[in-house]
Amino acid sequence: MPAPEVIVVDYGMGNLLSVSRGLEHCGAAVTVSSDPNAIRTGERVVLPGVGAFADGMAELNRFGLGVAVREVAQRGAPLLGICLGMQMLLDESDEFGRTAGLRLIEGRVVAIPATTAAGTPQKTPHIGWNALRYGAGRASWQGTLLEDTSPGDAVYFVHSFMASPNDPTHRVADCIYGERPISAVVARENVHGCQFHPEKSGEVGLKILRRFLTL
Numbered sequence: 001m002p003a004p005e006v007i008v009v010d011y012g013m014g015n016l017l018s019v020s021r022g023l024e025h026c027g028a029a030v031t032v033s034s035d036p037n038a039i040r041t042g043e044r045v046v047l048p049g050v051g052a053f054a055d056g057m058a059e060l061n062r063f064g065l066g067v068a069v070r071e072v073a074q075r076g077a078p079l080l081g082i083c084l085g086m087q088m089l090l091d092e093s094d095e096f097g098r099t100a101g102l103r104l105i106e107g108r109v110v111a112i113p114a115t116t117a118a119g120t121p122q123k124t125p126h127i128g129w130n131a132l133r134y135g136a137g138r139a140s141w142q143g144t145l146l147e148d149t150s151p152g153d154a155v156y157f158v159h160s161f162m163a164s165p166n167d168p169t170h171r172v173a174d175c176i177y178g179e180r181p182i183s184a185v186v187a188r189e190n191v192h193g194c195q196f197h198p199e200k201s202g203e204v205g206l207k208i209l210r211r212f213l214t215l
Helices: 014-027 036-040 055-064 065-074 202-212
Strands: 004-007 028-035 043-045 078-083 088-092 105-111 126-131 154-159 161-165 171-177 181-188 189-196
Touching: 004 014, 004 036, 014 202, 028 036, 036 126, 043 065, 055 065, 055 171, 065 078, 065 171, 105 181, 126 171, 154 202, 161 181
Parallel strands: 004 028, 004 043, 043 078, 078 189, 088 105
Antiparallel strands: 105 161, 126 154, 171 181, 181 189
């Protein structure tokens, strides 16, 4: 059986090497590309990202890649956003002023509160391992990126902003930080996003990447 083909989008702001190595470890044939034509026709596409939302969208659009990524979603190919890449799937972000996103999942990106739900100061960014739990109203991860994982499995986060989808059914999984739920995995049809870094999350993260290769 041929290896699943994955295009990793290169717009100058992603941890391309670790994402590519993680996917290759899971059996994928990976191409890193900033070519809009290669991206829009990719069998599966991964949008990684680190840094600020406005900078990420500016670079995507400068290379003509925002349109290409939207076309991937529109034709039904599996699309995975990681960290900043997940946030850019939403409509807009409040980071350093309002910036439009890719508008693939309705909602916005907002700052993690500076205090816990109890009102005590908390550190941001949210850095480190945190456990996954079902999103509101969910009792199963069957048919999602997390089908092979279990509530309580921990993954690695580094972020100061969080995604807030309008439709709660688009929240596949949350984690708890400062006694508040934070979106950890979002999805809408063939569009998926992980706020954490699966490529840095050990065997749990590799299970998630393997599941993406089966979609």
